[in-house]
Amino acid sequence: MTKTPIKISTLEEYINFDDGTDKRYEIEDEVLVEMPPGTGKHEAIITLLLVRFFLEIQKMGLPLQPRPNGTEVLTNKQLRRPDICVITNEQAKSIETTSAILKTAPPLLVEVVSPESIDRDYNQKTSEYAAIGVVEYWIIDPLENKVTVCLLNQSSYKQTLFIGEERIVSLTFPELTLTAQQLLSA
Numbered sequence: 352m353t354k355t356p357i358k359i360s361t362l363e364e365y366i367n368f369d370d371g372t373d374k375r376y377e378i379e380d381e382v383l384v385e386m387p388p389g390t391g392k393h394e395a396i397i398t399l400l401l402v403r404f405f406l407e408i409q410k411m412g413l414p415l416q417p418r419p420n421g422t423e424v425l426t427n428k429q430l431r432r433p434d435i436c437v438i439t440n441e442q443a444k445s446i447e448t449t450s451a452i453l454k455t456a457p458p459l460l461v462e463v464v465s466p467e468s469i470d471r472d473y474n475q476k477t478s479e480y481a482a483i484g485v486v487e488y489w490i491i492d493p494l495e496n497k498v499t500v501c502l503l504n505q506s507s508y509k510q511t512l513f514i515g516e517e518r519i520v521s522l523t524f525p526e527l528t529l530t531a532q533q534l535l536s537a
Contacts, residue, residue: 392493392537393463397434399537400461400491404437407524414440415458415523422451424460426479433476434491435461437523456484459523464492477501481508487523491534498531 397419404417415437422436430452437459446453460480462472472490480488481503488501488508498519501508513519513531521527 393434393465395537396463396491396493396534397461399534400435403527403529404435404524407527411524411526416440416443418443418451422446422453424453424457424480424483424485426483429475429479431476431479433460434463435459437461456480456486458485459487459489459521460485461489461491464490464494466494469494473499477508481506487521489519489521493535496531496535498534 401417401419404415407413408415408417416439418436418438420432420434420436422438423430423432424436425431436453436457438453438457442453442455442457445455462468462476464472477488477490481501484503486503490499490501492499496514498513499510500513500519500521501510502522511520515532516530519527519529519531519534
C-alpha cells in the first residue's frame with residue numbers, strides 16, 4: 352500500500368501540522384518527508400558532540416548555544432532539522448517564545464549520516480546550507496568512518512575530510528581537541 356504524500360505549502364501549515372503521532376518531518380519540495388529515529392550510535396554521536404560543544408562554549412566564553420535536533424532551519428528551498436544546530440544567543444532569543452525555526456543562518460550545523468540520508472546530507476543540504484550562509488557544516492558519516500567539515504568560501508564549501516586519529520579542525524571551535532575516531536566511537 353502506497354501512502355499519499357502530504358503537501359505543505361506554507362510555514363504556518365507546517366507549524367500547525369499534527370498527524371497524531373510523534374513522527375519528525377522535514378519539508379522537501381513542499382512534501383513532508385518523515386525523518387525516522389536515529390540508531391543508538393547516531394544518538395550517541397549527537398550526545399557526545401553536544402557535550403563537547405557546550406564545554407568549548409563555556410571554556411571560551413562564546414555567545415553560542417548548541418541545540419539538538421528540535422531546532423529547525425529555513426533554507427531557500429526547504430525546512431531542515433539538523434542533528435545539531437549551534438546558534439547565537441540572539442538566535443536563541445528570537446525563538447524563545449515561538450516555534451524553534453531559524454530564519455537566519457546559524458554559525459554551525461551538524462548532520463549524522465544514516466542510510467536513508469546519504470544523498471540529502473552530502474548533496475542537497477550542502478548546497479542549501481551554503482546558499483543561506485551557514486559558515487561551517489559538519490557531515491559525520493559512521494557508515495564510512497569519516498567526518499567532513501565544510502567551510503564556506505564565498506558561495507560554496509571547501510571540504511576537509513578527517514579520519515582515524517586526525518584531529519577535527521573547526522573554525523567555530525578552534526581549541527576543540529576531538530579526533531574523528533573519538534567521535535565515531537561514541
